[in-house]
Amino acid sequence: MAKKFDMNKMMRGKSLSDAADNIENMTEETAESLEDLLAEPRKDKVTKAVVAIRRDALLPDADKKTLIDALRAQFSGLFNLKNCPDDYESLKHESIFLSELTQVSFLLLGQRLMKIRDNELYRIDGYDDFKTFVTEEVKIARSTAYNYIDLVSVFGVQTFGRANAPDPSKLIPLLPLLKSKNENIPVDKIKSQFVKEAQNHSARDIKEKAQELKVKYGLAKEPEEVDRLERAFNSLVSALPDKLTASDKKKIRKYIDHLNSLLGNK
Secondary structure, three states, X not given: OEEOOOHXXXXXXXXXXXXXXXXXXXXXHHHHHHHHHHHOOOHHHHHHHHHHHHOOOXXXXXXXXXXXHHHHHHHHHHOOOOOOOOOHHHHHHHHHXXXXXXXXXXXXHHHHHHHHHHOOHHHHHOOOOHHHHHHHHHOOOHHHHHHHHHHHXXXXXXXXXXXXXXXXXXXXXXXXXXXXXXXXXXXXHHHHHHHHHOOOXXXXXXXXXHHHHHHHOOOOOOHHHOOHHHHHHHHHHHHOOOOOOHHHHHHHHHHHHHHHHHHOOO
16 A cells, blocks of 8 residues: 655654655555654664565665665664674575675674574575575675675674774785685784784785785785686686586586597597
């Protein structure tokens, strides 16, 4: 049922009020969820409102985006590293809601995605692997999702939960180094050093230092030594899903046959 949004009830939500000002109609479910959120702002009510907006048949996509962006701007502060839910539906909808935020919100997203991945909760929606879940549901690059998860698991939520926390994006180049099984790498020392340096060094400086350490510990070659075929092969391997379908296997056999023909084996 269509319902005009009652602007008299928007006094506590000025920014959301502004966003809804030019929206003529929405379903009763959407209007009531927004009014309920404004009357008592709570994290679970934000999620409920976002779900209602997304499935509102009366709202054009542009209006949905306008409302959800307003919700992010006004109520993202209700989400923090201490109130991560445990149930799949809440984790999924919060991950989607947080996926367009920046900085610490990326880490909130990573925390929730990590729970979905580690507990294989994506299977509830019928997905065979986490990679497909991220692509289909959260709609961000898989590499981005794994970076957020690794930032949380490698550096810990306490690193980013303080007032002088470093910019998480600066620490991403260090992840391969800190996740390595090489026992000669002083992981704790490197983490401590770069958490401090990330506060007053540029992202470029951090990236260059991280590359030097990767070369030092045998995790990377000097730039001129990196072989283009190796890069292509690694790119192919990283693109493969966790579980191969019959179609995937057929394509791989075709690639192998082609490579064998180039080598003169056929």
